[in-house]
Amino acid sequence: MLTEPRSGRLAAWGNALLAGLVSPDDAVLAVVGEDAVHRVEGLPGEEDVVGLTLALGRLRGLGVTGFRVALPAPGHPLGLSGPPEFNARALEAEEAVVCSGAAFGLVPEVYEAGPEGDVHTEVVWHVLPVREAPPADVPSLSEAERELAEALREATEVLTRLDVAASGPVAEAAIDAYRARAEAPRRAGARVTGGQGYDVLSPGYPPRAVRVLELAERIGMLVSLAYGGGHGGAVSASEMTARSAALRPVERTARRARVAAYNSVVEERERR
Structure with missing residues (x-):
């Protein structure tokens, strides 16, 4: 993710x-x-x-x-x-x-x-x-946006319930690594568009698609931190099973939203 x-x-x-x-x-x-x-x-x-x-x-x-x-x-x-x-x-x-x-x-x-x-x-x-x-x-953009709002709340609740750190050096390092990986291909996009602000998607995508994709990636980051533990300590098999069961619906929602964002210009064109 x-x-x-x-x-x-x-x-x-x-x-x-x-x-x-x-x-x-x-x-x-x-x-x-x-x-x-x-x-x-x-x-x-x-x-x-x-x-x-x-x-x-x-x-x-x-x-x-x-x-x-x-x-x-x-x-x-x-x-x-x-x-x-x-x-x-x-x-x-x-x-x-x-x-x-x-x-x-x-x-x-x-x-x-x-x-x-x-x-x-x-x-x-x-x-x-x-x-x-x-x-x-594949949901519509509006459906994906509504589902993501609920998924973000669920992810936060799961992180709290499972005692996964939302801060601290390990989590901060994971977030920094995520940002570096996410921004690398987008820097190429910024270069070819002359810095016109197309940091997430390409020209032609609506602002709503950008919002949906950014939120989906944020939720994906939280899910990955939960799987990794956040504290950097060992996670038992039973703990990992519990996390997987709790986070699977959230992860699925984020993936559906990413697809909806990428596909939005084609869906809109075909509706017209």
Whole structure:
């Protein structure tokens, strides 16, 4: 929950590119973020792996009009519509992008490459067929915002009940690490937009989507602190089981809200 999903960056900046709000080079720069390179495999009409810039242009030519995010977890196929083969790959990766306007989906595979001391991250997006059907369990932005308000109260109550520190050096270090990871890819986005304030999503997203995503990530941070303990001490198996049971609904709500935020521009366009 503490890292911005690569599928979120691809969907957000892909949607901005399709809307003509950013250039292809700027969109790719923002999507790649701190990774070394992103490539695409399985693109119709291409036998070899291709670069992300070419792939985005080819997907537009194939009829893609928007990109949605899926963030599935075991027992919760959030944002997926099938078929089973695509769902299984997305579940293994814990994320995927589902195209609107053409029956394609993209699942990232992440590699570490390079010699010791100079290791970098490379990503290959696998293009697979998807079923054209409504995505599973994705709320509207307004629903997500209402659910998040309740989830934040629940998360705070759970942290208090389980005696997880909300402050102190360990928790503060975790929060600092979260902020550094979250801001790294967004700094790339700020560079390509000339510092126009698109720190969370790309140009074209409504302010409500930004609010929802920021609150969902805040709740995700609290959940991760609860799983980690906050105090830095050992957590017994029984304590971890109790925390997991209490926090699972909160975590699910935060994931649903993140998907709703990333998908909001496509949902609004299709409603119109």
